[in-house]
Amino acid sequence: MTDLKRILLVEDNPNDVELTLAAFEEHHLANEVVVVRDGADALDYLFRRGAFADRLAGNPAAVLLDLKLPKVNGLEVLEAVRSEASLHAMPIVVLTSSREEPDLVRCYELGVNAYVVKPVDFGDFIRAVGNLGVFWALINQPPPGSLSS
């Protein structure tokens, strides 16, 4: 599966990480997911610095970004990424518990590619997150310079 592309999951809650990975497993996508647990790590990964200074070059095919994160929150990550030329075109999907309108407005202002509210219902959750993984990792054609595994 050489055309599988890497997805960066930014999620602080281990339960959510487990559920998300479970959803990806259904579609055999779990191996392609890199998980970071806060906004600061996410930026380190994307900017290839700190603990991630030595990672392979190239951007993930998509970033699944929670909004409520320790240290640097999702909106701040979004802002930093969108103001960096090399990351400007990278697809970012906000995956969050809330549909507070101010968050929605701000995210789209900052150029988010999709905004998904995590469904409470397990079946709905598995379907929604699974579809996301399939779309961004398999169906969507990422911008040039994306990382392939």
Next chain:
Amino acid sequence: MAASVETRNLVGSALAVLLVGIAFAAVFRFMDQTQASAESRSKVNAALQTLERGISQLKDAETGQRGFLLTGRPEYLAPYETGRSQAAATLEAFTNAEGARQLPPQDLADLRSLTRAKFDELADTLRLAKAGRRDEALALVASGRGLQAMDGIRALHDKLAAALMASRNLEEERMKASRQHAKHALLILGGLGLLGIAFTAFSMQRDMRLRNASERALAASEAKFRALADHAPVGIFEMELDGHRPYINETLCAFAGLSFEEGSTQGFRHRIHPEDLDRVLAHWNQVRTTGLPALLEYRYVLPGGGIRWVESRAAVVPGPDGHAHSFVGIVVDQTERRQSEEALEAANKELEAFAYSVSHDLRAPLRHIDGFVGLLRRTLGPDAGERAQHQLSVISAAARQMGELIDDLLTFSRMGRAEVHKATFDLGALARRVIEELAPDTEGRDIEWRIGDLPVIQGDQALLRLVLSNLIGNALKFTRGRTPARIRISAERRDGAIAIAIADNGAGFDMRYADKLFGVFQRLHRQDEFEGTGIGLANVARIIHKHGGAVAAEGAVGEGATFTFTLPAPEAA
């Protein structure tokens, strides 16, 4: 149209002066006449005296002649000579006198010729006597030639003297009449003039008294309003365009933490918050250039360092020449309002933060419960017993129910803060759209819809859509099991408002609990009868109240329910 007091006084005094003037002119004229009459009288008198003297001198000359004729003594000749020359001169003077001009010229000519005849007779007798022919002289005397002349002279004298005396009397009469006229003119015209002057003076004085009274009334009124302004709970000022303040009240000074003395002498600029000063000055400039009234909020820094928020409303007023002359304005203390606004804003922010936190943090554990129940089901697979499956289902349902409650609660909380954006739209069209959206709940059911004429209304379409969705959704929910279900939507005008009713033939409710219907989390049915969170009607009530309307419900157990809400009628287009 009444002439003004000024005009009346002017005309009155002019008339009075004119009358007095005429009186004086008349008096002068009558005095002139008197004077002329007096002069004429004295001339006539003089002429009369001259005549008498002339006659007397003539007699002297005759006496001299008689004496010489009788005695022959020459000393009688001297009186004769003197009398003769004097009488000649005097009588000549008389005939030429001004006072004698009115006499008939013929009489004067007769006087002259008679006088001459007398003198000739006298001269003839004396010449005979001197020549010693005394008898002839006496005979000449006896001839009566001289006597005849003398008689003629006497008769003429009497006639002329009588004429002169008559003339003198006439002039005296005239004098008397002129004096009388002068007196009358003075009395009547002068009196009228004086009356006029007195009237004018009285009128002017009354006018002045009235003016003084109105000035006093004005001063009293001014004092009254000044007292009111001084003690008003708002600052009041007048400021001329050059910055001079002809009036400020004490309250304004107190707002800036100044005494009245300080406010009057130092002005207020040094008390304006430095951050606001540019804005305040720009504002004054704008009011000055546009001449339009304007509002401004700014701060004063008080001596203790405290802040006072004030709102100033100022307008330009024109001076007597019609051009912008000064600002007048009032200044209202807004410190309390500002503080409560800030407190409200802070409370709102906190509430928002709370709601944000709730929506993120409370939902995550629920998702995890349901998620891990799902994973557990997979782990157990078909080996799980029926009992375990049931228990897992209960956990799952409870979590989802909690999720719905949180969603509804957040919606309700948002509704409290939502602003109403009013627009005019067709309520009927909105109702039909809502019914279409509820199609999943109507599928396979026998429902009789009766939708009356719904009006065009004014309101927030998104919020009122929620109202209809809730009420129609409820009607569908509570008619479940009715065949057919009957749902009627109607509208009517009621006391200047529009009342919209949604009636069904469903489960209904007990009117005893009607007041609980619109409360948050209040339910009249068990969850296993009709599902719900008890938020829907609370939301409906909130939205309708925000629109200035009211909600009501009527029903009976098993006989259906009617929910009514009112909206203010749209303003006439």
